[in-house]
Amino acid sequence: MTNLDFEKPVSDIESRIADLKQMHPSPSSEIEAEIRKLKEDQIANLKRIYADLTPWQTVQVARHPDRPLIRDFIAGVCSEFIELHGDRLFGDDQGMIGGFATIGKHRVVLIGHQKGRTLEEKIKCNFGQACPEGYRKALRLMKLAEKYHLPVVSLIDTPGAFPGADAEERGQAEAIARNLMEMAALHTPIVVIITGEGGSGGAIGIGVGDTILMLSHAVYSVISPEGCASILWRDGTKAAEAANALKITAKSLLSLKVIDEIIPEPVGGAHRDYPSTMKVVGKSIERHLDKLSHTSTHKIVKRRFEKFAAMGRFK
């Protein structure tokens, strides 16, 4: 487990526990009690720290190297997943994956960004930055969902759409734009979950839905805090200030009515407890799919329009 700077009290306790265990291969009841006490301490510390994360600390958690990724969610939430590949136009982007999936009693089409865990995977996935063919693959699968009236479940975790020359050449802007228009009118329910990083256009490119859920330590922003800091503060190191100003945490987004619900992560973040994370995410998706399945498609599409039409604060 990689510990973050602000988790120092927790790391200290963890190393003390490790030391004790090493020094006492067959611990006395006294030592066991001490270890128990330390573990309680550790949890108390995690609770305290995570109850009050700053926006910039939340960014660190959302980008944590051990944070569950799409493959983990598929393994933990879906009883079946049949991956479908390619956009039928150019290629099979690994930065965006999708296919048929079963979640509880619901058969769905699941799409989402893939960041990759190992360095090799990350390079293959462009670190979760999808290319135009990724957005087009996602759209192809969403159209398939519409045809068979399967709900779409979209998992968002990306630093942003890939900013490469080849991505521009193949129409990154057009690919995202088209998804926005098609998703607005897609005649099947769409549940969106921001699981980690919701990076700008790359995120919204699969982020139009009827229910927008967000894990409690995920972030969602128009620009990365570093990017914003380097432009508006003219200093990339002012990312923490930019993160504050941009209002990127789940709590802020809920109050801005950009998301509908926060999925609470286990104590110390999703990366510390996959099983609990999967359970709560799975339950939440099922509950919303249940709800949407009782509403007519016509009404769903109408409400989706109204939902996004109402986004904005102007005078």
Next chain:
Amino acid sequence: MGWFIKKQQPVAKPEPREDIWIQCPSCKAHIFKDEWEKDLKVCKECNYHERLTWKERVDILLDPKSFKEIASRISFNDPLKFSDAKGSYASKAAENRGKTGLNESIVTGTGKLHGVRVTVAVMDFRFLGGSLASGTGEKFLQAGMFALKHKQPFIVFSASGGARMHEGIISLMQMPKTCAVLARLREAKVPYISVMTDPTTGGVSASYAMVGDIHIAEPRALIGFAGRRVIEETIKQKLPDSFQTAEYLLAHGFVDIIVARKDMKDTLHRLMKYCSR
């Protein structure tokens, strides 16, 4: 997304008289002011199409005195109470309004184009770099709904550096918001023509600018998703000058026609004849 594009500053040289001469922002050639105006601010040396104010655009485009503004009172707000190193967004936007007389980065309305009733939305780069934010999105939505209701072709002139950072996620949400109304136009078979002018980048290129029935670009306009510097840092290479130009997009299949400013009105009129039912 959200970066601003700075206009290239004229090179500091002994200045010819400003009352007579204009310097082309692109090739730096000196051109008679009268000629510059007569050519609709297009450089006769390099064909650069200078950015226009919304008023200049409407005057070129619509029949005289036919323009009526829609949603004119909608103005920026400050949903995040945003402040950066240089101060508050509220004061920056207010200052911009003072300088430009604009409430937002877009002006929307209805008018006649060679006698055909159309709904138009014209972005103005002077207002915070034509950035897309709540007010922009709302005006766009209302204009789109007007076009839908009256079955008027909807013509949008984009000029934008992208989403406005100062309204954070709310700016990002204007991308699906604007595209949602365009989905309705499509369903009702109301024509939507997107005209990309210099520059059309970031969140505007990745939303309404790129989902037109027809994509028109002005010559040499900068059009693209990511910023040049970001791309160069990603690929560790210098990009050619031709990258992300209107001509580049035409060659790669994302623009239908490049239309010179002087031909814009007639071309739109000819196109619309094919887009009515």
